[in-house]
Structure formats: C-alpha cells, structure tokens
Amino acid sequence: MxxxxxxxxxxxxxxxxxxxxxxxxxxxxxxxxxxxxxxxxxxxxxxxxxxxxxxxxxxxxxxxxxxxxxxxxxxxxxxxxxxxxxxxxxxxxxxxxxxxxxxxxxxxxxxxxxxxxxxxxxxxxxxxxxxxxxxxxxxxxxxxxxxxxxxxxxxASPIFALDIAHHFKGKMNDLMIVSPDVGGVARARELAQRINAPLSIVDKRREKPGEIAEMTVIGDVTGKSCIIVDDICDTAGTLCKAAEVLIEKGAKEVHSYITHGVLSGPAVERITNSKMKSLVITDSIQPTQPVLDAKNIRIVPTxxxxxxxxxxxxxxxxxxxxxxxxxxxxxxxxxxxxxx
Missing domain, CATH: 3.40.50.2020 (Rossmann fold)
Structure with missing residues (x-):
C-alpha cells in the first residue's frame, strides 16, 4: 500500500x-x-x-x-x-x-x-x-x-458556550438555559453547566402530532434572559410557542441555540415574527436564502x-x-x- x-x-x-x-x-x-x-x-x-x-x-x-x-x-x-x-x-x-x-x-x-x-x-x-x-x-x-x-x-454545546460567553459578556448572571421539552433536558443541562447558568424546562403536552395542547414552565424565569437549547428546529412551532410562554412567565428576553436548522415550511416566517430576539444555528445544514436574509437568525461555523x-x-x-x-x-x- x-x-x-x-x-x-x-x-x-x-x-x-x-x-x-x-x-x-x-x-x-x-x-x-x-x-x-x-x-x-x-x-x-x-x-x-x-x-x-x-x-x-x-x-x-x-x-x-x-x-x-x-x-x-x-x-x-x-x-x-x-x-x-x-x-x-x-x-x-x-x-x-x-x-x-x-x-x-x-x-x-x-x-x-x-x-x-x-x-x-x-x-x-x-x-x-x-x-x-x-x-x-x-x-x-x-x-x-x-x-x-x-x-x-x-x-455543538462547546461552540455555543463560546458564542454565549462572547455575545452575553457582562450579562452571564442573568442567563437561564431552557429545555423546550423533557426529552432534551440532558442536552440543556450540559450547556448550563458549561456556562454556570441555572436550568428551566418547558413541559409540553400534545393532543395529536403537530398540535401542542399545553405548555408549562418548570422553574422561575422572571427577569431572566432565557436561552432555549435544542438539537433540531424543523417547522419552529414548538420553539416559537415556548418563547411566547416564557415571555408570559416574566422572562426579559428569549434567545434560542439550535444545532440543526432544518427550518422547513413556515419556519423562517414564524421565527421572524416570533417573540424570540435571536435564533442561533450552525451551518451543519446549508442555509437557504430566506434563512440568510432573516434579521433574527445567526449562523455559527462548525x-x-x-x-x-x-x-x-x-x-x-x-x-x-x-x-x-x-x-x-x-x-x-x-x-x-x-x-x-
């Protein structure tokens, strides 16, 4: 050889x-x-x-x-x-x-x-x-x-930790990491430990696939800058709904860090019109032009x-x-x- x-x-x-x-x-x-x-x-x-x-x-x-x-x-x-x-x-x-x-x-x-x-x-x-x-x-x-x-x-959490430390410099004590469902707690906890932030959970219940009947916030998010962490964002329905619920529960602002921006169907429009201040995704999936043009979506390199x-x-x-x-x-x- x-x-x-x-x-x-x-x-x-x-x-x-x-x-x-x-x-x-x-x-x-x-x-x-x-x-x-x-x-x-x-x-x-x-x-x-x-x-x-x-x-x-x-x-x-x-x-x-x-x-x-x-x-x-x-x-x-x-x-x-x-x-x-x-x-x-x-x-x-x-x-x-x-x-x-x-x-x-x-x-x-x-x-x-x-x-x-x-x-x-x-x-x-x-x-x-x-x-x-x-x-x-x-x-x-x-x-x-x-x-x-x-x-x-x-x-992606080590990259996200670097990005958060850079973009939230001086505000780290106000951060709250949020898992958008119970299944993602381990992923959210891992990032929370990296940046020494508390953890909250949004518990969702579905009547049928694609429809969310109820969301409950576990943890006090009052006055916090909440960062939702997940691996995939597809149609962004759950993500945008979670951001609304967090704001209703007293969160100061909501950001999201998602590894894979699938962003299919109405996702970009939903995110643009949502309560989220920013959505950060990686370039694991090649972003479409609407994603690149969205004012509140940012891409970190892998x-x-x-x-x-x-x-x-x-x-x-x-x-x-x-x-x-x-x-x-x-x-x-x-x-x-x-x-x-």
Missing amino acids: PSVTEPKLISGNANQPLAGAISRRMSMHRGVNVGLVDARVERFNDGEIFVEVFENVRGEDMFIIQPTSNPANDNLMELLIISDALRRSSAARITAVIPYFGYARQDRRTKARTPISAKLVANLLTEAGIERILTMDLHAAQIQGFFDIPVDNLY APMFAQAIMNIWHGTSVSSLFEHGTLAPIYEGMYTVGA
Whole structure:
C-alpha cells in the first residue's frame, strides 16, 4: 500500500460551502493544500445519481462530507454512491462526515407496524463500504449503537458556550438555559453547566402530532434572559410557542441555540415574527436564502471543529478532546473574544 501523505476530502452536493470551509481550515493547519478531490456528482434525466472521481484514491484515507438533509433521500443516495465509487477505487479507509444525520428522529418504533429507519440507514452506510462515521448532535445518542463501526458524535454545546460567553459578556448572571421539552433536558443541562447558568424546562403536552395542547414552565424565569437549547428546529412551532410562554412567565428576553436548522415550511416566517430576539444555528445544514436574509437568525461555523476532528481521526488521536473548552477555544481563536 502506498504511504498516505495527507487526508483526502470529497464532497457531495448537500453542503458544499461547509466542505470548502473544512478544506480551507485543514489547509491552514497542515500548511499544505488539502483540497477537495476533483469529482462530479450529477443526475441523469431520470433522477439517477452518477459519480465519477477524477483523482487517484488508491490507498488513501478518504473523508466524504455530506449531511443527509433536505432532500434527504437524494443526499443519502449521493453519500452511498460516492462511498461505493471510492471502495471500488481501492481507498484504504472511508469515513462519512455527516454533520446532520437525517432519519435520526425515526430511532424507535412509536407504534405498531412502523419502521426504525435510523437503523436501516446505518445498515445502508455500512454496506456501502463506510468504515467510520463522524457526525454532530445525533437526535438520539443510542443511534451510535445501530452501527458496528466507530461513530464519533461531536457536540455543538462547546461552540455555543463560546458564542454565549462572547455575545452575553457582562450579562452571564442573568442567563437561564431552557429545555423546550423533557426529552432534551440532558442536552440543556450540559450547556448550563458549561456556562454556570441555572436550568428551566418547558413541559409540553400534545393532543395529536403537530398540535401542542399545553405548555408549562418548570422553574422561575422572571427577569431572566432565557436561552432555549435544542438539537433540531424543523417547522419552529414548538420553539416559537415556548418563547411566547416564557415571555408570559416574566422572562426579559428569549434567545434560542439550535444545532440543526432544518427550518422547513413556515419556519423562517414564524421565527421572524416570533417573540424570540435571536435564533442561533450552525451551518451543519446549508442555509437557504430566506434563512440568510432573516434579521433574527445567526449562523455559527462548525468547520473549525470538523476540520480538527478529521485531523484527529487521521492522526489516530482523541476526538473527545474537542468537547473541552481548553482544546476548542484555540481552534475558534479570532472568532470569539471569550469572557464573562
């Protein structure tokens, strides 16, 4: 096998700006050009996906950057076919970098005769020749157990902690972290501990899917700047309703930090007209133009974290070290002036 000199990146069409940013970041750290492998990923007239790799990848350590966001099925098929092309081209190892793991909300059977689609996707990825997964904020941590290959699940909370410390400088004592439902308490608690803030919970009850019957705030939010924390914002109905309830209960202002901005349907309009002062999302999903134009939506970059994680995987060093402030802060140096 030829000696591997640099990790090699290849991107599908799901989020090329993020892939480019990761490539530039790695090039800066490595001191050499770590460009994206020259390839074409296109569709025939009937919608079939075709991939052609124009560079030699024999014996190389390959990283495919491809979130499985909307259109989820197309982006998933791109990922599978790119992997098959690399495997048949004798790549030494194939790692799928999936910033947003689609189908993660279908992680269990909620009623009779329903699928566990997240497990099916895990099987498909493994069968396509992928030997390692790198993702961020899986909707359900147990999805890691659906794979028989290594899965590195990064967390956005360390990035959010840096962003909060920068944008709420001098106001840290007024903050209250809020989980929008009971299921997200662990995620919210983790961020609350990072910034040494109290925790509140919004308990929601549904009459039927898509409709929220009642919301109850657990904890005193009077006079607080509330920060709602969650992993996914889809149609933003729950998020906007939670912001209204918090304001009604005496919160001074409401902000939200969400890892994956799916933001489908009426989401952007709802957020623009909501009680939320700001919504912060990552670029794990390529933002649409309406998202970029929204006055109260802000995007924080994940490329520095993903670039460092890829280099750590390639070097065989710790990925979990990126969860620590002391390791992550230097990676984001220059983006944030951290301090309370």
